[in-house]
Amino acid sequence: MALTPAQIRLIDEQAHAARALWNLLHDWWTMLAKHQRSLAAADAAIRQARKEIEWLAVLPAQAAQAVLKTYYQAWKNCWEGRAHPPTFKARFHTVMSVDIPQGRDLQITRVHRRWGMVTIPKVGRVRFRWTKDLPAGAKADAGNRITGARLVKDALGWHVAFRVQTLHPMPEPHQGPQVGIDAGVSVPLALSDGNHHTHEQWRSTCDKSNAWLTGREQATLLALERRAAHRKSLRKQGERTSHRLRATYDRIASLRARAKRRAIDWQHQTTTEIARTYGVIVVEDLAITNMVTSAKGTVEAPGKNVAQKSGLNRSINQEAWGRTVTMLTYKAARYGGVLHKVPAPGTSQRCSACGFTIPGSRQSQAVFACKNPGCGWRGNADHNAARNILHLYRMGLALVPAAGRAVVRRARRVKPATAR
Numbered sequence: 001m002a003l004t005p006a007q008i009r010l011i012d013e014q015a016h017a018a019r020a021l022w023n024l025l026h027d028w029w030t031m032l033a034k035h036q037r038s039l040a041a042a043d044a045a046i047r048q049a050r051k052e053i054e055w056l057a058v059l060p061a062q063a064a065q066a067v068l069k070t071y072y073q074a075w076k077n078c079w080e081g082r083a084h085p086p087t088f089k090a091r092f093h094t095v096m097s098v099d100i101p102q103g104r105d106l107q108i109t110r111v112h113r114r115w116g117m118v119t120i121p122k123v124g125r126v127r128f129r130w131t132k133d134l135p136a137g138a139k140a141d142a143g144n145r146i147t148g149a150r151l152v153k154d155a156l157g158w159h160v161a162f163r164v165q166t167l168h169p170m171p172e173p174h175q176g177p178q179v180g181i182d183a184g185v186s187v188p189l190a191l192s193d194g195n196h197h198t199h200e201q202w203r204s205t206c207d208k209s210n211a212w213l214t215g216r217e218q219a220t221l222l223a224l225e226r227r228a229a230h231r232k233s234l235r236k237q238g239e240r241t242s243h244r245l246r247a248t249y250d251r252i253a254s255l256r257a258r259a260k261r262r263a264i265d266w267q268h269q270t271t272t273e274i275a276r277t278y279g280v281i282v283v284e285d286l287a288i289t290n291m292v293t294s295a296k297g298t299v300e301a302p303g304k305n306v307a308q309k310s311g312l313n314r315s316i317n318q319e320a321w322g323r324t325v326t327m328l329t330y331k332a333a334r335y336g337g338v339l340h341k342v343p344a345p346g347t348s349q350r351c352s353a354c355g356f357t358i359p360g361s362r363q364s365q366a367v368f369a370c371k372n373p374g375c376g377w378r379g380n381a382d383h384n385a386a387r388n389i390l391h392l393y394r395m396g397l398a399l400v401p402a403a404g405r406a407v408v409r410r411a412r413r414v415k416p417a418t419a420r
């Protein structure tokens with residue numbers, strides 16, 4: 001969005017109010033006795049708080065309702081075993097965002113080939129970059145319309161994301177082949193049929209945030225990081241962060257945001273191609289709660305021996321992998337295909353040719369050479385893992401969602417010789 005400084009301040013205030021409301025709500029909710037906690041009681045409390053607390057009123061009523069809805073959903077995710085309980089949101093570690101849960105007052109118009117106008121509650125008309133065809137104005141009807149929006153801030157500023165409802169004919173079932181996909185070490189995505197999806201920037205150091213930057217950008221980032229570290233070392237304890245240091249931090253953040261956008265763009269292009277080509281896509285399942293408390297730890301308390309603990313030392317980090325799976329899920333459905341998940345353990349150690357798991361078969365991160373004297377299969381380790389993932393699916397070991405929880409439907413244990 002193209003905003004004036006005054007508009008930026010207004011939306012910033014709304015985002016801070018939304019986060020504060022979440023924290024107040026969490027405080028109130030956890031203080032109550034269990035039988036008193038209900039959606040209706042929370043709704044009444046929020047209405048009262050908005051009347052009594054002046055700075056909460058900057059948040060539009062709709063956005064306040066959206067905070068409650070998200071908070072309640074967070075508890076539901078916890079009760080149904082998908083996530084940890086909700087927690088307080090810290091000022092500096094929370095993505096700033098404001099929900100606009102209804103689309104009827106947005107009044108979107110296109111004013112230029114590349115620009116549109118939208119009405120943001122309590123801010124007014126603002127311009128935004130028209131990057132995707134939107135069902136607005138004459139193009140909108142009962143089936144195709146905008147049902148809401150969300151404002152999100154990153155290092156490059158405020159963005160608006162529209163929630164769109166469109167009518168699509170049911171796709172024909174996809175007749176394409178089956179494929180297993182592994183988040184690889186020597187390539188970002190390894191496919192069981194031997195295809196790889198990689199990108200030019202790919203290095204063995206792809207887990208670093210700067211892998212998506214050009215040589216010159218990487219050099220700039222390094223210089224900025226050194227400058228920031230130097231300035232920080234000169235700062236006395238208790239002294240406030242200087243404007244210069246803050247400006248350096250902002251430039252670092254904007255370079256990292258650029259790298260992240262490039263990574264997401266690549267993921268979109270790759271997953272679309274995969275969903276177009278294959279009818280059945282099989283990936284390994286990674287437990288969500290494990291992702292939250294990964295070996296990496298948090299910014300304040302980094303984990304120890306991270307490289308060893310992350311086991312395969314995956315170059316594609318788990319957040320990126322989770323996003324890939326999300327994209328594949330909805331894109332496969334769009335093209336009439338289907339995505340299955342299989343339990344993860346052992347896929348990188350087992351030989352996909354003979355079915356034996358012999359220690360030491362995986363010679364290095366990239367090379368797999370079977371130690372079974374009767375087999376001796378040799379090949380790319382990621383390719384091997386992808387073939388194992390497809391094999392697990394063909395054995396009927398897919399995870400089936402049951403009552404909101406993923407459970408393993410176990411096939412009878414099969415001897416390695418027949419499991420080939």
Ligand SMILES: [Zn+2]
Pocket residue numbers: 351352353354355356370371372375376377
């Ligand atoms: Zn083998």
